Amino acid sequence: MKPSCQVSWFVETRGVTLCSRDGSVRHSIPYPHAGLWALIANGHYSTAYASELMSVLMSVGRQEAEREVEETLAAWMQAGFLSEE
Amino acid sequence: MANISITRRCRRHCSYCFAKHELARESEADMPPEVYEAALGFLERSGFPEARLLGGEPTEHPLFREYVDRARERGFRVVVFSGGLVPQPALEYMAALPVDSFSVVLNAAEPANDAEALVNRQREVCRALGAKVMLGVNIRSSDEDPSYVLDWVTEYDLCRTVRVGIAHPIWGGTNDFFRLRGPRVIPVFERLVAIGAGIGVNVGFDCGFTPCMFSREFVDSHADMFMHSVTDPGAPTAQGWPTKGWASISDAGHDAAGLRQAHSDASVGQGRKAPASQREAIGVRCGPVVDILPEGDCIACYALSRFRRLPLPSEGARNDLVSFFDNELSPVLPAGVHRECTQCDYREKGMCNGGCRARRALRLRPNALIPLDPEPMGETTHP
Numbered sequence: 001m002k003p004s005c006q007v008s009w010f011v012e013t014r015g016v017t018l019c020s021r022d023g024s025v026r027h028s029i030p031y032p033h034a035g036l037w038a039l040i041a042n043g044h045y046s047t048a049y050a051s052e053l054m055s056v057l058m059s060v061g062r063q064e065a066e067r068e069v070e071e072t073l074a075a076w077m078q079a080g081f082l083s084e085e
Numbered sequence: 086m087a088n089i090s091i092t093r094r095c096r097r098h099c100s101y102c103f104a105k106h107e108l109a110r111e112s113e114a115d116m117p118p119e120v121y122e123a124a125l126g127f128l129e130r131s132g133f134p135e136a137r138l139l140g141g142e143p144t145e146h147p148l149f150r151e152y153v154d155r156a157r158e159r160g161f162r163v164v165v166f167s168g169g170l171v172p173q174p175a176l177e178y179m180a181a182l183p184v185d186s187f188s189v190v191l192n193a194a195e196p197a198n199d200a201e202a203l204v205n206r207q208r209e210v211c212r213a214l215g216a217k218v219m220l221g222v223n224i225r226s227s228d229e230d231p232s233y234v235l236d237w238v239t240e241y242d243l244c245r246t247v248r249v250g251i252a253h254p255i256w257g258g259t260n261d262f263f264r265l266r267g268p269r270v271i272p273v274f275e276r277l278v279a280i281g282a283g284i285g286v287n288v289g290f291d292c293g294f295t296p297c298m299f300s301r302e303f304v305d306s307h308a309d310m311f312m313h314s315v316t317d318p319g320a321p322t323a324q325g326w327p328t329k330g331w332a333s334i335s336d337a338g339h340d341a342a343g344l345r346q347a348h349s350d351a352s353v354g355q356g357r358k359a360p361a362s363q364r365e366a367i368g369v370r371c372g373p374v375v376d377i378l379p380e381g382d383c384i385a386c387y388a389l390s391r392f393r394r395l396p397l398p399s400e401g402a403r404n405d406l407v408s409f410f411d412n413e414l415s416p417v418l419p420a421g422v423h424r425e426c427t428q429c430d431y432r433e434k435g436m437c438n439g440g441c442r443a444r445r446a447l448r449l450r451p452n453a454l455i456p457l458d459p460e461p462m463g464e465t466t467h468p
Contacts, residue, residue, distance in 0.1 A: 008451060009450055010419045010424075013427065013428055021417070023413075023416025
């Protein structure tokens with residue numbers, strides 16, 4: 001999983017902003033989800049690590065964190081922000 | 086404003102040169118007469134009273150004198166941006182021109198670091214041209230002390246305004262630029278203003294400065310420098326951040342393009358009326374300038390010279406090109422040069438549009454702008 005080649009991003013104080021290369025779409029990802037994006041963008045994503053990170057950042061249990069990661073990634077995939085390797 | 090770069094020739098090789106990439110480009114060294122005439126026509130259609138000649142070193146163009154004469158014949162006031170290594174015939178020619186229709190912005194050498202020959206030549210230029218010279222200085226780090234330029238103003242009776250620039254990065258380039266470390270005060274700028282005020286020299290700031298480079302006290306006590314004098318319909322607003330998940334946000338008006346101060350009040354050309362002068366706030370001075378290159382291509386500015394370029398249009402005016410560059414750049418750039426810019430009250434109040442766009446482009450990951458020419462940067466190839 002990696003950021004789509006149609007997307008660029010930049011870090012802001014409260015999160016990450018995604019931007020389509022043609023400038024037609026712009027989305028903000030606030031923390032803690034911005035941390036998840038950073039994992040993927042930096043090539044450090046693994047399901048276990050992402051769930052652990054979100055569990056800590058969101059102060060929730062492991063199961064809930066796993067569900068959050070799964071749902072978030074599905075949404076990002078559907079929106080075209082992410083692509084498979 | 087729009088500038089005409091009439092030559093790629095330059096012998097200074099400044100490490101911070103924002104034209105570095107363009108000077109190294111394998112293209113026309115000198116602007117041919119037909120392109121120059123077309124460029125003057127473009128300035129006329131755009132309603133500009135000034136022909137601003139850049140380089141490289143514009144005085145090295147073999148037809149420099151003819152080009153200045155031609156611009157003056159067509160009613161322009163001529164401003165030459167020089168690095169100071171001016172050929173003697175060109176210097177003698179410029180010395181004879183009247184101050185009301187001709188001036189030189191001289192990029193001041195640094196006596197402590199630059200070659201003695203360059204410094205001495207600049208002294209000769211100042212001595213010969215006097216009040217026709219406006220000194221400019223480009224600052225690369227907060228450790229610099231450019232106050233020597235103020236001494237020169239008095240010593241050679243130069244124009245009593247000094248132009249201060251900050252060394253900007255060339256997007257996709259390799260020049261030596263001022264590295265900003267977040268929204269922090271850079272004391273040298275207001276120190277220069279204070280020293281200048283003490284001796285009756287005005288300090289004017291070039292593009293890409295942001296209010297956060299100055300202390301709150303300084304901003305509050307110099308409202309004329311930091312506030313618009315006209316209503317800005319494109320003034321940026323703070324972006325609202327959702328508290329959970331992600332959501333669309335708008336990129337409200339990064340650039341107050343319509344606010345660019347076309348000319349200083351003193352720059353009205355012969356027989357040509359200047360557009361209404363608007364006092365442009367320091368924080369909103371980044372927008373497409375439009376620089377016309379020797380071969381006739383147009384770029385938004387040198388810092389973005391590796392991005393898009395357009396051929397010089399035979400019809401239409403500068404605003405058409407500005408719209409094109411704005412439309413290409415604004416949607417893809419971060420709101421400001423710092424990650425804190427989205428929450429900045431200067432931005433919210435319309436006092437800042439986020440600073441230099443080339444700097445903003447550097448924040449993109451991965452780089453979303455497509456360079457025109459992916460070849461590595463070379464050194465200057467033109468003599």
